[in-house]
Amino acid sequence: MTTTYRPTIRLTDRVSAMQESPTLAVLNRATALIAQGVDVVDFGPGEPDFATPHSIAEAGKRAIDRGFTKYTNASGTKALREAIAARYNRRYGMSLGFEHVIAGCGGKQELFNLALALVHEGDEVIIPTPYWVSFPDQVAFAGGTPVFAQASADDRFRPTLAGIEAVATERTRGVILNSPCNPTGAVIREEELSRIVEWCASRDAFLIFDETYELFVYDGNVHVSAMRWFDRYPETVIVVNSMSKTFAMTGWRLGYAIAHPEVISALGKIQSHSTSNPSTIAQQAALEALGGASEDAQRMHDAYSQRRAWLVPALNAIPGIGCADPDGAFYVFPEIRAFFGKGGITDSQSFAAYLLDEARVAVVPGGAFGADDFVRISYATSMERLHEGVARMHAALAKL
Numbered sequence: 566m567t568t569t570y571r572p573t574i575r576l577t578d579r580v581s582a583m584q585e586s587p588t589l590a591v592l593n594r595a596t597a598l599i600a601q602g603v604d605v606v607d608f609g610p611g612e613p614d615f616a617t618p619h620s621i622a623e624a625g626k627r628a629i630d631r632g633f634t635k636y637t638n639a640s641g642t643k644a645l646r647e648a649i650a651a652r653y654n655r656r657y658g659m660s661l662g663f664e665h666v667i668a669g670c671g672g673k674q675e676l677f678n679l680a681l682a683l684v685h686e687g688d689e690v691i692i693p694t695p696y697w698v699s700f701p702d703q704v705a706f707a708g709g710t711p712v713f714a715q716a717s718a719d720d721r722f723r724p725t726l727a728g729i730e731a732v733a734t735e736r737t738r739g740v741i742l743n744s745p746c747n748p749t750g751a752v753i754r755e756e757e758l759s760r761i762v763e764w765c766a767s768r769d770a771f772l773i774f775d776e777t778y779e780l781f782v783y784d785g786n787v788h789v790s791a792m793r794w795f796d797r798y799p800e801t802v803i804v805v806n807s808m809s810k811t812f813a814m815t816g817w818r819l820g821y822a823i824a825h826p827e828v829i830s831a832l833g834k835i836q837s838h839s840t841s842n843p844s845t846i847a848q849q850a851a852l853e854a855l856g857g858a859s860e861d862a863q864r865m866h867d868a869y870s871q872r873r874a875w876l877v878p879a880l881n882a883i884p885g886i887g888c889a890d891p892d893g894a895f896y897v898f899p900e901i902r903a904f905f906g907k908g909g910i911t912d913s914q915s916f917a918a919y920l921l922d923e924a925r926v927a928v929v930p931g932g933a934f935g936a937d938d939f940v941r942i943s944y945a946t947s948m949e950r951l952h953e954g955v956a957r958m959h960a961a962l963a964k965l
């Protein structure tokens with residue numbers, strides 16, 4: 566007689582509690598429609614529409630030809646870590662060495678590893694709302710509790726110390742800031758950032774500062790990096806950055822963190838037992854980008870700037886839409902609450918579903934970022950598609 570076994574799949578609580586990225590869910594549905602041949606104007610993407618600049622792509626090809634195809638140090642090559650340190654040293658007159666830098670498979674990996682390295686069970690980590698979708702899940706996965714600090718729409722969602730202080734408790738262990746912000750574009754002001762750094766240092770809390778969109782600021786807005794306070798508070802300030810947006814290298818998977826060498830070693834340990842080094846080929850390409858692709862980055866900045874200048878007034882010309890001028894990044898974050906109660910729309914999710922069904926336009930519901938009265942529209946797409954998409958939105962929303 567044979568016994569029939571009934572093995573079960575028992576997922577951990579920590580993974581069951583994790584939300585699937587809601588931004589990906591919208592993209593998936595739009596992608597499925599596009600695959601069926603439907604003409605969808607996709608305002609969802611969180612990545613540049615530009616190809617990786619030629620010189621960087623060539624450096625990747627050369628890396629393969631020259632045999633850069635083996636493992637490197639799990640934290641990245643010394644040459645790349647030194648090149649990243651040198652970039653910051655040039656900018657801020659610092660003297661960082663390679664031991665302050667780790668390179669990984671995207672900024673996302675470093676943010677995830679930082680949560681694992683710094684967040685203790687039960688710690689609270691303050692995140693201004695609207696927030697980038699992965700921050701809360703990363704904190705929760707590490708055993709912490711994300712606590713949300715409301716930023717004001719009247720001040721274009723720029724984070725403030727007052728907002729952070731209002732939700733701080735004795736369990737507060739750190740703050741995560743993202744400037745320029747995905748999804749709002751908000752760029753934190755220098756005095757406010759200075760106050761937040763001082764506050765974190767005074768409470769022995771870490772400050773993770775994600776400047777993935779550092780280059781993309783417009784209209785006289787100035788990006789201020791928390792790195793400026795690193796020399797004074799090396800135990801407090803941690804900066805995360807990426808090659809993904811600045812150099813249109815999303816698929817290469819190369820990002821980095823700069824922090825106290827003790828934190829960097831901890832991240833290195835995690836990396837050595839998980840992914841090991843980021844792609845050796847991508848590391849060679851990143852060296853090329855850091856050495857001389859700034860003109861390409863500027864060209865992309867100028868294109869985004871032009872699109873934004875057209876897009877904001879065009880959206881505001883749609884009755885019911887209220888769109889502030891974002892300081893930076895490549896997203897606009899219009900308010901759509903005026904449509905609630907019309908045509909079955911009750912929240913940002915049903916608004917996005919309406920647009921996809923009626924206009925074949927994909928936008929990301931603001932609920933995904935903790936702001937349900939808004940949607941995110943990416944202008945990392947051609948001017949032609951922006952014109953088409955906004956015209957379709959105008960027509961579909963006029964029916965309501």
Ligand SMILES: Cc1ncc(COP(=O)(O)O)c(C=O)c1O
Nearest residue numbers: 671672673697747777807809820
């Ligand atoms: C705010 C923010 N931080 C970090 C990342 C991670 O980028 P990557 O892992 O490609 O470096 C993204 C990507 O969308 C982002 O929007």
